[in-house]
Amino acid sequence: MNRMDNIQPYSVLAVDDNLLNLTLIEKTLTKEGYKIYTADNGPDARKIALEKQPDLILLDIEMPGENGFDVIKLLKDNLETTAIPVLFLTGVSEVDAKLRGFELGAVDYITKPFHPQEVLARVRIHLKLSIATNSLIQAQAGKLRQVTAAQEAMLPQPKDFPHAGFSVYYKALQEAGGDFYDILNISQNITGYFVADSSGHDIETSYMTASVKALLAQNCTPVYSPVESMKLINDVLVEILPPGKYLTACYMHLNRSTMKLTIVNAGHPPVVFMPGGGEPELIRSQGDILGMFSDAGFGRISLTVSPGDRFFIYSDGLVESAENKITWATGADSLLPVFAGLKDVDRDRAPETLIKELFGRNAQPEDDIVLLCVEV
Amino acid sequence: MDFEGLASRLGIDKEDFLELTELFITTTQSDIDKIRRGVDGNRPSDAAAAAHSIKGAAGNMGFEDMAEFARKIEFQGKEGRFDGVDAWADEMDALLNRLRESMANESYG
Numbered sequence: 001m002n003r004m005d006n007i008q009p010y011s012v013l014a015v016d017d018n019l020l021n022l023t024l025i026e027k028t029l030t031k032e033g034y035k036i037y038t039a040d041n042g043p044d045a046r047k048i049a050l051e052k053q054p055d056l057i058l059l060d061i062e063m064p065g066e067n068g069f070d071v072i073k074l075l076k077d078n079l080e081t082t083a084i085p086v087l088f089l090t091g092v093s094e095v096d097a098k099l100r101g102f103e104l105g106a107v108d109y110i111t112k113p114f115h116p117q118e119v120l121a122r123v124r125i126h127l128k129l130s131i132a133t134n135s136l137i138q139a140q141a142g143k144l145r146q147v148t149a150a151q152e153a154m155l156p157q158p159k160d161f162p163h164a165g166f167s168v169y170y171k172a173l174q175e176a177g178g179d180f181y182d183i184l185n186i187s188q189n190i191t192g193y194f195v196a197d198s199s200g201h202d203i204e205t206s207y208m209t210a211s212v213k214a215l216l217a218q219n220c221t222p223v224y225s226p227v228e229s230m231k232l233i234n235d236v237l238v239e240i241l242p243p244g245k246y247l248t249a250c251y252m253h254l255n256r257s258t259m260k261l262t263i264v265n266a267g268h269p270p271v272v273f274m275p276g277g278g279e280p281e282l283i284r285s286q287g288d289i290l291g292m293f294s295d296a297g298f299g300r301i302s303l304t305v306s307p308g309d310r311f312f313i314y315s316d317g318l319v320e321s322a323e324n325k326i327t328w329a330t331g332a333d334s335l336l337p338v339f340a341g342l343k344d345v346d347r348d349r350a351p352e353t354l355i356k357e358l359f360g361r362n363a364q365p366e367d368d369i370v371l372l373c374v375e376v
Numbered sequence: 377m378d379f380e381g382l383a384s385r386l387g388i389d390k391e392d393f394l395e396l397t398e399l400f401i402t403t404t405q406s407d408i409d410k411i412r413r414g415v416d417g418n419r420p421s422d423a424a425a426a427a428h429s430i431k432g433a434a435g436n437m438g439f440e441d442m443a444e445f446a447r448k449i450e451f452q453g454k455e456g457r458f459d460g461v462d463a464w465a466d467e468m469d470a471l472l473n474r475l476r477e478s479m480a481n482e483s484y485g
Contacts, residue, residue, distance in 0.1 A: 017429070018403070018429050018432055018433055019399065019403055020396060020399050020400050020403055020433040020436065020437070021432060021433060021436060023396060023399055024386075024388075024396060024436055024437075027388060027392050027396070028387070028388065031388075062428065064425070112432050112435065112436070113431075113432060113434075113435025113436040113443065114436060115386065115387075115436075116386050116387055116388060116436075117386070117387040120387075
């Protein structure tokens, strides 16, 4: 919210067991346009901090009962008050108290006896710092949101590929998601479907996504077989990826003229195959990950398909749970009954329906998820 | 007493300073009484706590003499002693009375 829209003053919570000190601070800061809350003891101070969320706290150290150190520790331990800057009031010669205050998370101190104009000056400085820090955080979050938007713009939508016969669910947990998919119009009747999961969720990952998209466009052509395309892409990635970065991927190549389908697997979870009207099954194949080994070998499976057959390619976020120690090697089997329930669900609604079935309406997945449904 | 000058030194107006002085007189009288009860009851830490409170408030208001007596009492209290405390408490009472007189003159003046 923009403060200027509502003329909402900055607020300061002053905490001191000395009523005169509190009144002096209150008078000084109120006249300069600040909203002041006061407390003469620790528990009241914490209650006000929680309820009113002041922009800054002035905290006396020497108070009976819960002293200033106790209060700042409890404020910093509470997620709802931990970000509020605390300035403490302390005697001029109390070096140990100052050091302990800083250790506990205070941003500055004011020595007692204090001059009201010094209090005002320090309040202003620390509010400016706090505003600058918050602006920086907002700016960084804004840039990351731009990355998200750019990344999502790279993800093809079904309406833009009417002949590809696919639907998709895509969800990035963080601004720079690690999952990625692409649809490739290799020729009039040949379509490539690519799903990858890269190690990491950082900005570097989003650049990697752009690189892989360019490599797919260059190498998934009628000239190369699906395995050759993946090998070429792997060789470039081995050269350009920083240490520790790699991808698991599945590339599915569908020729609607010959009704031949080829799946190339690079360390990715198995594809789910649902024959038209039949029971779902897993298509397992071994293969090395992309971008790690120059002599990588990929699993390859070819099938003859029929109209109405469906294939689901997905990232490990669909089946893995760090919380429940489930990996896709074991988790994929448990998916099959859920896929069986999609027989009568339209292709366009299948991914969303499956996600709701697996995670419920409000549950939060533990990782990025991409789920691609391809219908022959 | 130069209330105008003391107020100016704190960067506040005289009216606010007089209001704060009223509050100071009330709280300090209460704290001096606590010091005396601390001495009578042989509770030096109580005397030190009350003196600490006077020291901070007097220092902030610019009442240096009062702050200095309070500092001495606080020191003695923290050391567990009462040497000189009665006499310094008397001095503080006297300073507080002079402050009351000045406030009264201000009201009638």
